[in-house]
Amino acid sequence: xxxxxxxxxxxxxxxxxxxxxxxxxxxxxxxxxxxxxxxxxxxxxxxxxxxxxxxxxxxxxxxxxxxxxxxxxxxxxxxxxxxxxxxxxxxxxxxxxxxxxxxxxxxxxxxxxxxxxxxxxxxxxxxxxxxxxxxxxxx
Amino acid sequence: xxxxxxxxxxxxxxxxxxxxxxxxxxxxxxxxxxxxxxxxxxxxxxxxxxxxxxxxxxxxxxxxxxxxxxxxxxxxxxxxxxxxxxxxxxxxxxxxxxxxxxxxxxxxxxxxxxxxxxxxxxxxxxxxxxxxxxxxxxxxxxxxxxxxxxxxxxxxxxxxxxxxxxxxxxxxxxxxxxxxxxxxxxxxxxxxxxxxxxxxxxxxxxxxxxxxxxxxxxxxxxxxxxxxxxxxxxxxxxxxxxxxxxxxxxxxxxxxxxxxxxxxxxxxxxxxxxxxxxxxxxxxxxxxxxxxxxxxxxxxxxxxxxxxxxxxxxxxxxxxxxxxxxxxxxxxxxxxxxxxxxxxxxxxxxxxxxxxxxxxxxxxxxxxxxxxxxxxxxxxxxxxxxxxxxxxxxxxxxxxxxxxx
Amino acid sequence: xxxxxxxxxxxxxxxxxxxxxxxxxxxxxxxxxxxxxxxxxxxxxxxxxxxxxxxxxxxxxxxxxxxxxxxxxxxxxxxxxxxxxxxxxxxxxxxxxxxxxxxxxxxxxxxxxxxxxxxxxxxxxxxxxxxxxxxxxxxxxxxxxxxxx
Numbered sequence: 001x002x003x004x005x006x007x008x009x010x011x012x013x014x015x016x017x018x019x020x021x022x023x024x025x026x027x028x029x030x031x032x033x034x035x036x037x038x039x040x041x042x043x044x045x046x047x048x049x050x051x052x053x054x055x056x057x058x059x060x061x062x063x064x065x066x067x068x069x070x071x072x073x074x075x076x077x078x079x080x081x082x083x084x085x086x087x088x089x090x091x092x093x094x095x096x097x098x099x100x101x102x103x104x105x106x107x108x109x110x111x112x113x114x115x116x117x118x119x120x121x122x123x124x125x126x127x128x129x130x131x132x133x134x135x136x137x138x139x
Numbered sequence: 140x141x142x143x144x145x146x147x148x149x150x151x152x153x154x155x156x157x158x159x160x161x162x163x164x165x166x167x168x169x170x171x172x173x174x175x176x177x178x179x180x181x182x183x184x185x186x187x188x189x190x191x192x193x194x195x196x197x198x199x200x201x202x203x204x205x206x207x208x209x210x211x212x213x214x215x216x217x218x219x220x221x222x223x224x225x226x227x228x229x230x231x232x233x234x235x236x237x238x239x240x241x242x243x244x245x246x247x248x249x250x251x252x253x254x255x256x257x258x259x260x261x262x263x264x265x266x267x268x269x270x271x272x273x274x275x276x277x278x279x280x281x282x283x284x285x286x287x288x289x290x291x292x293x294x295x296x297x298x299x300x301x302x303x304x305x306x307x308x309x310x311x312x313x314x315x316x317x318x319x320x321x322x323x324x325x326x327x328x329x330x331x332x333x334x335x336x337x338x339x340x341x342x343x344x345x346x347x348x349x350x351x352x353x354x355x356x357x358x359x360x361x362x363x364x365x366x367x368x369x370x371x372x373x374x375x376x377x378x379x380x381x382x383x384x385x386x387x388x389x390x391x392x393x394x395x396x397x398x399x400x401x402x403x404x405x406x407x408x409x410x411x412x413x414x415x416x417x418x419x420x421x422x423x424x425x426x427x428x429x430x431x432x433x434x435x436x437x438x439x440x441x442x443x444x445x446x447x448x449x450x451x452x453x454x455x456x457x458x459x460x461x462x463x464x465x466x467x468x469x470x471x472x473x474x475x476x477x478x479x480x481x482x483x484x485x486x487x488x489x490x491x492x493x494x495x496x497x498x499x500x501x502x503x504x505x506x507x508x509x510x511x512x513x514x515x516x517x518x519x520x521x522x523x524x525x526x527x528x529x530x531x532x533x534x535x536x537x538x539x540x541x542x543x544x
Numbered sequence: 545x546x547x548x549x550x551x552x553x554x555x556x557x558x559x560x561x562x563x564x565x566x567x568x569x570x571x572x573x574x575x576x577x578x579x580x581x582x583x584x585x586x587x588x589x590x591x592x593x594x595x596x597x598x599x600x601x602x603x604x605x606x607x608x609x610x611x612x613x614x615x616x617x618x619x620x621x622x623x624x625x626x627x628x629x630x631x632x633x634x635x636x637x638x639x640x641x642x643x644x645x646x647x648x649x650x651x652x653x654x655x656x657x658x659x660x661x662x663x664x665x666x667x668x669x670x671x672x673x674x675x676x677x678x679x680x681x682x683x684x685x686x687x688x689x690x691x692x693x
Binding site: 063101103 | 674
């Protein structure tokens with residue numbers, strides 16, 4: 001495990017899961033890979049399949065319909081996998097806390113979570129900071 | 140030929156958002172598409188009945204992060220429609236400015252993703268690079284990059300700082316120049332042209348029958364624009380409504396580029412007006428009387444519709460919301476059938492629903508010729524040159540054409 | 545109001561009741577039997593576009609408000625149809641206007657109003673959702689809640 005953690009810090013591949021968000025955190029995540037921020041400089045890369053990923057970025061309140069699929073995605077991912085909840089929605093529901101279609105507020109109800117980055121939406125700098133802080137805790 | 144069923148989604152590398160498409164194909168031809176919605180359902184209409192009017196505005200802002208000014212715009216219109224509230228002139232200009240800057244950033248976002256869908260990643264990186272300064276303007280004006288929270292019943296919640304005007308003008312100049320460049324590229328680039336021209340045609344009759352609106356309808360020759368038809372704030376501004384006749388994906392792309400240029404002109408008119416018009420920016424409304432009101436606004440994707448029924452208390456009795464994609468997405472039934480599968484994806488994306496991002500990679504080895512990727516690159520360059528001769532009839536590249544102008 | 549609007553109200557004056565007029569918004573009540581004819585006139589003769597329909601639960605029943613937008617003048621014509629709380633049923637206008645398909649499915653989903661003559665009436669937003677059974681309509685006040693596990 002220690003060996004793996006040493007390697008994963010060099011270059012992490014993230015997979016983006018959108019689970020009933022307002023689309024705002026999603027476009028900020030996409031913003032990260034475009035020339036404005038360009039996180040590929042740090043070796044962080046957005047991948048198309050969950051099987052290639054080291055970190056899952058989950059956004060939004062998880063609705064009842066999408067919750068079983070999120071569990072499936074988590075089971076499909078190669079372990080160890082780290083989960084980061086992006087946005088206040090995943091941590092506390094934000095403005096949707098009284099919604100009738102929320103299954104995952106907080107996200108721990110659905111899948112295990114390693115870190116939350118709060119904000120509505122969090123700034124791209126905050127997301128980079130969140131990912132790097134999570135990596136800092138690995139030994 | 141036997142039919143084959145291709146399920147797409149809900150979590151698929153092609154789709155940024157969870158959405159499920161059930162595509163039936165015969166060979167490469169799409170014969171039927173069914174779509175299953177409900178993955179993103181959050182129940183805004185029910186939540187809004189438990190919030191006060193001021194809180195409702197911040198709630199509807201979070202329907203969509205990309206058009207997060209359009210929904211408050213329409214919701215405040217609906218609340219003001221009940222009592223015929225008058226809005227101070229300065230507040231009207233601030234509203235228009237925020238709305239038009241949002242249209243610019245939303246259309247740039249779509250342009251980039253459309254480029255990504257057809258495998259033209261350069262366009263994606265370019266347009267998102269030009270989008271970044273727009274978001275920085277939002278941060279300076281309102282304090283946040285995406286949810287601006289500028290709207291209140293009877294005006295706006297914070298004033299515009301006139302000291303920012305000299306910083307904004309260069310960004311608008313840059314955007315206009317770059318959009319002319321992209322319009323030139325769309326006009327001259329043979330690859331872009333042959334990939335988009337005549338693809339996914341939505342005829343005028345279908346657009347009317349499916350009640351399409353916004354850029355989807357305007358690219359099919361239907362002349363509707365809520366900004367002009369409903370008036371209100373936009374009576375202060377001179378602008379043109381752009382209508383194109385063909386209804387294919389190419390026209391939708393060109394229409395959005397031209398609309399960005401038009402929005403830049405509107406934003407300039409607002410910036411010119413700000414120093415001349417002082418005074419109050421909020422007409423405080425303490426009570427909304429019983430009744431019903433309809434408000435609408437031309438969002439980047441089409442007409443946003445809000446209906447509010449009040450019983451005189453501090454909360455809405457019923458708050459109906461209709462986003463433009465709700466009317467525009469069903470048009471895939473008219474535009475996607477009978478076209479190849481590869482074109483269906485850009486056609487689905489052309490109405491600008493809120494899903495995005497394609498991931499594609501291909502590695503081909505021909506066993507007989509032993510051709511590898513670098514050979515493919517040469518082959519593709521040769522093919523581009525051939526298409527260029529066939530389609531454009533001229534040897535000039537887009538960059539040459541721009542330098543000529 | 546435009547000439548077309550005056551003509552419309554003269555033609556259907558015995559089928560329209562309770563007209564509320566504002567400068568750009570007109571609300572009026574019609575009966576369930578007449579909604580097809582009135583939608584036909586508004587959309588095909590006057591060239592209006594169906595924006596959306598609003599279903600509302602009020603104390604004595606359910607009502608559906610159709611919003612037809614006349615894009616040349618910016619006026620909204622909103623016919624209102626009322627129905628009872630038990631077994632609500634309204635005539636569908638989907639065979640007339642293709643754009644009403646999803647709108648009626650959404651109202652069936654959230655309020656449980658059945659549209660007679662709709663080609664494919666099934667839930668739109670809570671379809672295949674394990675938390676909502678077939679007769680659970682989340683916007684109703686007395687909702688048939690699915691039992692939580």
